[in-house]
Amino acid sequence: MAAITPGLAGHKGLRGEILLELKRAQPLTANELADVFRVSANAIRRHLKELEAEGLVLYERQQRGTGAPTHSFRLSPSGEALFPTRYGEALTDVLAFIAQHNGREAVREMFAHQFRAEAERLRVELAEASLEDKVAAVVDLLSRQGFMAAWSVEQDTLKLAQHNCAVRAAAEQFPEICAAEVDFLRAVLDTHVQRDAYIPDGCNACEYSITLADISGSPAADNGQSREES
CATH class of the missing domain: 1.10.10.10 (Winged helix-like DNA-binding domain superfamily/Winged helix DNA-binding domain)
Known part of the structure; x- marks a missing residue:
């Protein structure tokens, strides 16, 4: 898409x-x-x-x-530098201050809290939506935030790509941001999400594979395996 x-x-x-x-x-x-x-x-x-x-x-x-x-x-x-960034060095400086005075765990919890709140809002808004519609809504949100997101379907997997990292300077020093983003995607989409490519590693995009399955409340959720929808 x-x-x-x-x-x-x-x-x-x-x-x-x-x-x-x-x-x-x-x-x-x-x-x-x-x-x-x-x-x-x-x-x-x-x-x-x-x-x-x-x-x-x-x-x-x-x-x-x-x-x-x-x-x-x-x-x-x-x-x-023509592409969007959010707060740039200012964000990195604030995170460094928090880490120095409160520890890296405080940075992790700050982003976890922010993403949890956004995930809960979207889960309510998209409660009746299909997985594809949920992915489309997430892509729209990420793109409005400057991440140049897109999605596509490949066999039984959805692919989500972010071609711009709007917080790259901060993410390179604080990968807690990226870990919280993965948890956010899993919470909103309620299925298995795997990161396949990562901009801070030198890739052109952050890319995710999203299994076309609903693991919420299924036996597979207990052992970390997803099941396919019937």
Whole structure:
């Protein structure tokens, strides 16, 4: 399902779309971007050259299979900075202060409390919703918070991806934020959720697999295994 993506001030049209696509799936070649947008590779290269001149993209030579090396493009630090962040260094400083004076457990409990309250609100709001509708609601919430979330269905599993970490600076120092997010997803969706990729580890997105099952109150919930819906 399509992500709800942020607007990039000053970068509309194809230039803005190139930046968004690089955020989702970097590194990408000009030919790969041309395939995505169904325009010529030369048109893409012109935009990439302009974005490089502005300091928003970088390129590197990559060897992909046989043949000559190709240029792959990714966002520069300035390009990454175009995407939403929530509080940035201020949040990190506040968390460091709390950890120093009250311990890391206080940081964990603060985020656990925040996510529990949000999860309870959504559980009430989505009590009669299907799992797919619950995931769509979570994706909408995360996207409005700047996480560029999207979801899709692959066989018996739902996939949720966050292509931007709006609290990355804090999350890299305080993984308690990310642990609380996983618990939040499990509480709202009431099924097994597994994290498959993690932005602080260098991945392009934080990705989750969501089993199409309801483990609430089932025997499988006691032994950590989910059961499929009939």
